[in-house]
Amino acid sequence: MGSLQTNDRSRFPDPVYRETVLRPLFDGARHHHAEALRRIDRAHxxxxxxxxxxDAGQGAAIARALLAMEHEIDPAALAYGGDVEDYFFYMERELKARAGTDIGGRLHTARSRNDIDHTFLKLDLLPRIDRLLAACRQLLAALIETATRDRDVLIVAYTHGQPAQPTTYGHYLAAIIEILIRDIERIExxxxxxxxxxLGAAAITTSGFPIDRQRVADLLGFxxxxxxxYxxxxxxxxxTSIYSAVSLLFLHLGRPVQDFQFWSSFEVGQLYLPNAFVQISSIMPQKRNPVPFEHLRHLSGQAVGRARAVVDVMHNTPFTDMTDSxxxxxxMGYQAIDVGLRxxxxxxxxxxxxxxxxxxxxxxLSRSCATITExxxxxxxxxxxxxxxxxxxxxxxxxxxxxMAGDLPTDGYPAxxxxxxxxxxxxPAADAAEFARMVSPEHFVAVRDRFGGPAPAALDAAFAGYREALDGFDRHATDIAQRQSAAAAELERRVHEIAKGG
Structure with missing residues (x-):
């Protein structure tokens, strides 16, 4: 041992290290990870x-101690005192106090904080993803309902910020629907x-003990x-996969929000939000401010930025167990999901x-001659x-x-x-009536009945596919929930059986 180590009389933890590292990590663990660690202890x-x-006696003693800890310890009420390194060691100390040092120490057989950490991080992340997906499905349902309702409602479609062609609101929303379906698929x-x-990887290489990794995964609902x-x-x-998908979701949603704000401007006025969503000016009584679109824009940006931050933290990190991940x-990722849910x-x-x-x-439509392509x-x-x-x-x-500031169907025939x-x-062969019919927005939409177009038949076929996709997402979510519920029930049953010596 070197002379520096021999002469080092300092005691862990250094006060600055305690306050800048250990206390925040302890508080984060008791707030976010306590329930997941409880499940991991039970399943292991x-x-x-x-x-x-x-053996059965050792298992019973540990199970009874774990059940007692669940009743006696409120993680939210804990305060870090610096006498243990982290939340894991605090709970292990409590287990030993109830089951005895020898018996309590046996729970850590064939595992490490390495595999425990990544397991509880995943257990904490999964329900957040599921809440995000549930909210995505609600949005998808709302888009399909509104697009179906407004299948034939004309709008002006813009390119480069200028009126381009007529289409329908249902057709525009269908474009958002298709992207959202792909975003949900990416997140899934x-x-x-x-x-x-x-769990079962232990520090790096699994264990020499005859562990059953499949059983643990099943009990935890994985x-x-x-x-x-490794x-x-x-x-x-x-x-990186989940937060890349999350950042894409909110990047994509932010784009139509920009359109909605433009459409709701006084000069365009294509989209109307009811008064329940409109804030007034403190000084100008005529103002109607459709501020949800502003909040949607900046909150989407926050979700994108926070999700990307998680991915960026992983850049150029070593391929090993590390605190960066x-x-x-x-x-930070939880914050991205929380703001995304809003x-x-x-x-x-x-x-x-x-x-x-x-x-x-x-x-x-009249002022812009938007049907002239037809x-x-x-x-x-x-x-x-x-x-x-x-x-x-x-x-x-x-x-x-x-x-002449005219209207194309009524004023355009002489020109x-x-x-x-x-x-x-x-x-030309066409008379004025045929010309007016041919350049009407209704005709413009009706003749565009090709695959993917805005005409009713094309849209109805698309809507059927969107509903089928939503039904598939709902079934997948139900299957996952049933698997997790069954796992939780099995874990609860077995721990109590073991506690009784069974």
Whole structure:
């Protein structure tokens, strides 16, 4: 031993280390991880008894002590005193005080804080993911309901911030629905990585004892054990996968929120939020401020930023057990999910409450000549012109109608005949009534009945697929809940049997 170590008379913990590291970690553990550690102790005990690593008498003594601790210790009321390193050692000390040092110390056979830590971190993360997925399904249901209700409600679709073409609100929401379905699938896939149990890896390489890792995973409600023991204590892809998926979810949701705020502006007025969602100005009595969209935008940004922070912490970290991937990093992730739940609840409510203002849509469609593309298409189909020539005629008509501040269906026919004769050298076959019908927004939508289009038949087929996807997500969530409920009941039953000497 070196001279520095020989002469080192300092005592653990140093006061600064205690306050900056140990106390925050203890408080985080008692707040977030106490219940998960309780379940881990129970499941590990059952496995040790069932495999014969502990005999029935030893198991009974430990089980009775664990049950007593659950009744006698309130984690929320604990205060860190610095006399133990962390929450795990505090609970082990309490176990030894009740079961005896020798018997109490036997619970830690064939395990390590390494595999315990990653197991309780996963156990704490899974219900948070499940709450997030439940809120996603609620939003998905609201989007499908609203899109179905407003399947035929016209809106102005914008590109580059300018009016482009008419479509329907149902068609616009269907685009959001499809992205949300893919986001839910990404989160469910990431959840599958979280749902693999690390317990039994011990420090790194499993154990020389005849442990049953499958039994522990089953008792804790995991889908299966995580196979490679080094991966159990070193891999962080369960973190990077879930928080990458979470960041994408809220990045994607933030984009239509931007549209909704633009649509609800005084100048556009396409989307109306009822008074229950509108705040007033403290000085300007005429103001209606649809502030949910502002909150949705900045809360979505917070969710994205906090989720990305978790992923960034993993960058260039060693491929081994390390504190970077443990409690305090997880707490940042919990904040991302918590703020994300606020986004999902608020967005669900605003989707259900918001309504399209048909009068403002009609005005904006009229002023923008947004149906003019169909004129070019119609000239190709009906007059046999090339699309480029049809496009030039349509552009002339649009310029003339906009210059007179007119309405394309009612005021555009004279400009159309003039442009057509100029480019083609003859009169068009269509009369004024046919022209008005052909450039109407209703016709524009109706003829776009191809796969993925806004016409009713195309949308109805899409909605059927969306409902099927939602039903599948609901069934998957039910299956997981039933598996976890059965595991909890089995764990409760076996611990009490063991406590009785059974």
């Amino acid at each position: 005990l059952v496995m040790l008894v069932e495999t014969g690593i502990l 896939a990431a959840r599958g990585i979280v749902d693999l149990c690390p 889908a299966a054990p995580l196979q490679n023991s 991966s159990c204590i070193a891999a962080t892809d369960y973190l 443990e409690s305090e990093t997880h707490e 986004v999902l609840d608020l967005l669900t409510a605003t989707i259900r409450a918001g309504q399209i203002d048909p009068d403002r849509v009609a005005v904006n 004129l070019a298409d119609w000239l190709v189909r009906s007059e046999g012109l090339s699309f480029r020539l049809g496009h030039e005629i349509a552009a002339d008509v649009a310029r003339a109608v906009v210059a 159309f005949t003039t442009a057509f004769e100029h480019h083609v050298g003859r009169k």
